[in-house]
Amino acid sequence: MPIPLLVLMPIDPERLERIAAAGYAPHLAVGPEARAEAIARMKDEVRAVLTNGATGLTAAEMDALPNLSIITCMAAGHENVDLRAARARGIPVTHGPSTNDISVADHTLALLLSTVRRIPQADGAVRRGAWMASREPRPIVFGKKLGILGLGNIGRQIAERANRGFDMEIAYHNRAPRPEIPYAYMPSVTELAEWADFLVIAAPGGAGTRHLVDASVLHALGRGGYLVNIGRGSIVDSEALAAALKGGTIAGAALDVVDGEPEVPASLLEAPNLVITPHIAGRSPEAMMATANLLIANLDAHFAGEPLKTPVAMPA
Template sequence: MSIPLLVQIPLDPIRLARITEAGFEIHLAPTPEERAEMIPKLAPVLRAVLTNGATGLTAEAIAALPKLEIICCVGVGHENVDLRAAKARGIKVTNGPATNDVTVADHTWALILSVARNIPAADAAARRGEWMQSRGPRPLVSGKRLGILGLGNIGRQIAERGERGFGMQVAYHNRAPKPESPYAYMPSLKALAEWSDFLVIAAPGGAGTRHLVNAAILDALGPKGFLINIGRGSVVDTEALIAALAEDRIAGAAIDVVDGEPEVPPALAALRNIIITPHIGGRSPEAMMATASLVAANLTAHFAGEPVKTPVPMPAD
């Protein structure tokens, strides 16, 4: 008999089929309205939830699901899952590390090159017949300074591409240095921003990183510096970013995540010196199948009475 699974995020048919094949009965509820209607109906039987870091699962939702045993997050993020509420009930929480890191690193470099060379605007100008007008000089990427906030799996792959492919100097800032890393450690985010030509945000979301990139950090990056965010929108103070771009206090930005997505503030969308992609950094066919397979593996292991493959550590208190 199939085990009911509430899916709180949009998923393509291929991934849904992969999870269904593993023996789970899909109940799709990707919007808050659909979840509000479906959770009370499924409460007596629902044992598993599939979500992601941005959507998460609140303490209230957990309390409304008395049979819930496991929460699976697609991708590495789990910042909006109430881990304390899950721990109190003995509910397992899993995530998806190393399933889309290669794809996100590739997308990061697409953003870096696009914003440095102003590719979208140049393409649009050429299509309008403004051939000569679109040929202004743009900054070189090779040999520049690449700063990375968050040297996890994704940050490390971004760094390797920059160093090996573009001959860049690389430095990073984390909560603590990584002794095994060959890259320079900066003691503060401000120091990293001051040093960087390109500052990449590869940090997770959550209360601990909210608005780490504020007006002071953007001013430290300076009028020749570029900001790239493929981590979480909440890491960047959007109002501060809008002001810095509008006043040319930084050279430009390229982001795959927006605080409050899918809504994009009109003032941000109207700026000429930013590139915005709709959180597609991890969306390659290879990565999408890997995430679905890991979800299926975690769910299967749990309901077979085995340890899950990628447990999220629970808070100590």
Template sequence: MAIPLLVLIELAPEALAQLTGAGFALHLATTRAAREATIKAQGAQISAVLTNGSTGLAAAEMVAMAQLEIICAMGAGFEQIDVHAAQARGVVVTHGPGTNDASVADHAMTLLMSAARGIPQADAAVRRGEWNGARQPRPMISGKRLGILGLGNIGQQIARRGAQGFDMAVAYHNRLPVEGCHYRYCPTLVELAQWCDFLVVATPGGTGTRHLIDASVLRALGPEGFLINIARGSVVDTQALIAALQRKEMAGAALDVVEGEPDIPTELKALNNVILTPHIAGRSPEAVAATLRLVLDNLAAHFAGQPVLTPVP
């Protein structure tokens, strides 16, 4: 008999087919209205939930799913899943560390280079027939200073790309220094922002990191500094960022994630010194395939009575 699986995130038809082929009866609920209606109507039968860190699953929703056994988060993040409530109910929670690290690091460098060289703006100007107007000097990347907030797996991959690919000096800020790390450690985020030319946000989301990038950090980054965020929108104070960009207190920003996405503030979209992508850093075909494979493996292990591969700690 097929196992009822509630899917709260958008998946390609091929991914849905793989889940169905693995023995799951899918209940798709990718909008808030559909989610509420499906949990109300089908919650009592749901055995598993597929979500991600930003979509999450609340304690009240778990209460409505008496048969719930496992929650799988696609990707490494799980900040909006009430893990404590799940554990209290004996529900297993898994995530996907390592499945999309390289893809996210690649996208971080893509955004960094695009922001520094003004690629989207130059492309748009050429298409408007403004050839000479688009030929403005733009900063180099090679030899510059790369600051990283959060030197986890993704942060370390970004650091290697910067140091080994572009001969960049690298520094980072964590709550504590990383043991054995040879990159410069900055004990405060303001110090890191003052030091670097490019500040890349690679820290997890959640209440503990909300608005770490605030007005003081953006001022410290300075009029020649760039901010790149491939982590979570909540880490950056969006209104402070808009104000800094409007006043040209910083050179620019490139964001794959924004607070409240997919609803983006009109003031942010109107700026020509910001690049926006729709939370796609981890959505390369290779990363998507690896992430789904790990979800399937975790589900298979759990319903076979075996330990899951990547439980949330």
């Protein structure tokens, strides 16, 4: 019999079909009401949960699923899964690192070029018949300074593209320096922003990074600086960013993630110097299928009693 899998995050039909073909029975429960109803109705059936970093899984929800034996996260993030609760219950958690790195890094450069060169705004102006009025000079990207907040797998790929393709100077800020990396390490986000022409956020979410990019960091980035966020929306103080865009504290921004998404603050949407996409950086066909395949590999390993492919390290 197919193993019941409670799916708490939006997922496309192609990956659902792949999961079902592998011997699992996915049950979609997206949104608070559907989630609560499904947990109550299927509490004795559910043996596995599929979620992601933004959606997470609480201790109370784990308590309500007595036969839950594994929690899987579709992508790399797992910040809203209560790991301490999972550990206390002996429930392993897996995630999907390195499945969408290439796609996210590609999208980051697209966002950077779009905001610096104001591509969406120029396209809209031409469509409104304002060809001549939209021909303002825009800065170049080649040879500029790129600061990266979070030099993990995705951050490194962004750095390589920017350095090799655009001859950009790279610096980064992490929780700790990485001596094996040939780029300059900055001891604080503020110092990184002061140095950079463009600041890219590729850090994970969670309490430790919430609103790490605030008004003071944006002020350090400065009037000629641009912000790109493909990490987690919670890292940026949205109201501070909206004020910085409106007041000219920074020149522009591009976001693929927003705190509280899919709801977007009206103050951000009103900013003409903002480019925004709906959390699609990792949504290439290749990356999406890779996440499904890794999810299945982890589930197969778990239910066969074999070592997990990509377990999340549990807190002590």
